[in-house]
Amino acid sequence: MKPEVVMIGLGYIGLPTAALIASNKVNVFGVDINPNVVETINRGEIHIVEPELDSAVASAVKNGFLKAGLKAQEANTYLIVVPTPFKDKNEPDISFVEAATKGILPLLKENDLYIIESTSPVGTTEKMMDYIYAERPELEGKLHIAYCPERVLPGNVMHELVHNDRVIGGVN
Numbered sequence: 458m459k460p461e462v463v464m465i466g467l468g469y470i471g472l473p474t475a476a477l478i479a480s481n482k483v484n485v486f487g488v489d490i491n492p493n494v495v496e497t498i499n500r501g502e503i504h505i506v507e508p509e510l511d512s513a514v515a516s517a518v519k520n521g522f523l524k525a526g527l528k529a530q531e532a533n534t535y536l537i538v539v540p541t542p543f544k545d546k547n548e549p550d551i552s553f554v555e556a557a558t559k560g561i562l563p564l565l566k567e568n569d570l571y572i573i574e575s576t577s578p579v580g581t582t583e584k585m586m587d588y589i590y591a592e593r594p595e596l597e598g599k600l601h602i603a604y605c606p607e608r609v610l611p612g613n614v615m616h617e618l619v620h621n622d623r624v625i626g627g628v629n
C-alpha cells in the first residue's frame with residue numbers, strides 16, 4: 458500500500474515520530490541509509506534506547522502501519538529528520554538535509570507537504586525550497602513547505618512528542 462508519510466532519518470527523533478504517526482493508523486514509510494537500522498525496524502525491534510519506543514514500534518510494524526527501507530517511496534508528506542552536526546568553527550552542516558531532499562526530488566508532486574524537522578540554521582528551509590524548485594520548476598509554488606524543529610528530550614520522547622507545544626514556520 459502507498460504510504461501517506463515518508464520519514465527520512467530513523468534515529469532518536471525520526472523513529473519515535475514515525476511510530477507515533479503509525480500508531481494513529483497512518484501508513485508510514487521510514488527511510489534510513491543504515492541497513493542495520495532498516496532491518497531492525499522491519500523486525501519490529503529498535504536500535505536505540507528510549508522508554509516505550511519498543512512497544513510502539515513493535516505494534517506499528519505488526520499492524521502494518523510502519524515499514525522501513527533504504528530508499529524513499531512516493532507519499533503525500535515527507536519529513537526530514539536527519540542529523541545536522543557542526544563542521545569546523547561551529548558551522549552547521551546541512552549536507553544530510555540536502556542529501557535527504559535530493560533523494561525525494563523525483564517523487565514530489567503537486568500539493569505534497571515537505572517538512573524539515575532537523576535543527577537547522579536560519580534560511581535552510583528557503584534554501585531547500587529554492588533547490589527543489591530549481592530541480593523541479595514545474596512544481597514551483599505547488600508544494601507546501603515548512604520547518605518544524607523537534608524539541609523533545611531523550612528519555613521522555615514518547616510523552617513529549619504528544620504534549621510539547623511546537624513551532625511551525627511555513628514558507629507559504
Ligand SMILES: NC(=O)c1ccc[n+]([C@@H]2O[C@H](COP(=O)([O-])OP(=O)(O)OC[C@H]3O[C@@H](n4cnc5c(N)ncnc54)[C@H](O)[C@@H]3O)[C@@H](O)[C@H]2O)c1
Binds near residue numbers: 471
Ligand atoms: N536527539 C535529540 O535529542 C534531538 C532533539 C531535538 C532535535 N534534534 C534534531 O533532530 C535531528 C535528528 O537528530 P537525531 O538525534 O534523531 O539523529 P540520529 O543520529 O539519532 O538519527 C539520524 C538518522 O538519520 C540517518 N540518516 C543520515 N543521513 C540520511 C539520509 N540522507 N537519508 C536517510 N537517513 C539518513 C542516520 O543513519 C540516522 O539513523 C537533528 O537535526 C537533531 O539536531 C535532536
